Amino acid sequence: HDVPIKEKNIMFIGFMGVGKTTIGNLVAKKLYRDFIDIDQEIERKHKMPVTEIFKQIGEKAFRQMEKEVITELCQKKLKVISVGGGAFLQEEVREICLSSCIVFYLDLSWGSWKDRISLIVDSRPVLQGKSLEDMEKLFHERKAIYSTHHSKINTDKQEAEEIADYIVDSLK
Numbered sequence: 001h002d003v004p005i006k007e008k009n010i011m012f013i014g015f016m017g018v019g020k021t022t023i024g025n026l027v028a029k030k031l032y033r034d035f036i037d038i039d040q041e042i043e044r045k046h047k048m049p050v051t052e053i054f055k056q057i058g059e060k061a062f063r064q065m066e067k068e069v070i071t072e073l074c075q076k077k078l079k080v081i082s083v084g085g086g087a088f089l090q091e092e093v094r095e096i097c098l099s100s101c102i103v104f105y106l107d108l109s110w111g112s113w114k115d116r117i118s119l120i121v122d123s124r125p126v127l128q129g130k131s132l133e134d135m136e137k138l139f140h141e142r143k144a145i146y147s148t149h150h151s152k153i154n155t156d157k158q159e160a161e162e163i164a165d166y167i168v169d170s171l172k
């Protein structure tokens with residue numbers, strides 16, 4: 001009872017601020033599919049911004065909410081889904097996603113990511129109070145998790161639109 005490959009959800013993973021939501025949205029439009037951003041779904045369901053969830057009830061509770069929302073939405077078909085940069089830290093989440101979605105890892109070099117820090121940091125509770133060295137360490141630790149079994153797309157040199165076209169072509 002596996003979902004046929006053409007009906008599978010398409011999922012984007014990768015570090016905070018690499019463009020999962022932007023590219024996910026574009027890919028969804030090009031394929032005439034609905035786009036789902038898991039963080040936005042968590043915010044809607046719990047009526048609280050992600051930053052407030054972290055502040056008021058903590059990361060552990062957030063990870064539980066994240067797992068629940070992903071589990072629910074991965075049961076759908078023909079969607080394009082972007083998940084937060086920490087979702088794949090949970091083994092159960094990885095398994096659910098990999099069985100129900102075609103997963104693309106959006107990769108970026110540390111150098112390019114560093115140039116975007118000011119745009120990213122304020123809205124990301126995981127980065128609050130971290131030094132540049134701490135962030136670099138986290139960036140590389142996470143890379144090891146994302147890299148394992150997915151199609152990796154480097155986003156350093158191309159515009160979101162070109163990357164989305166490339167992804168859509170690769171599905172043909």
Ligand code: S3P
Nearest residue numbers: 015016017084085086124125126
């Ligand atoms: C997180 C990434 C965020 C959001 C939360 C935690 C993480 O999503 O889920 O702040 O642990 O990497 P984005 O990757 O969309 O920024």
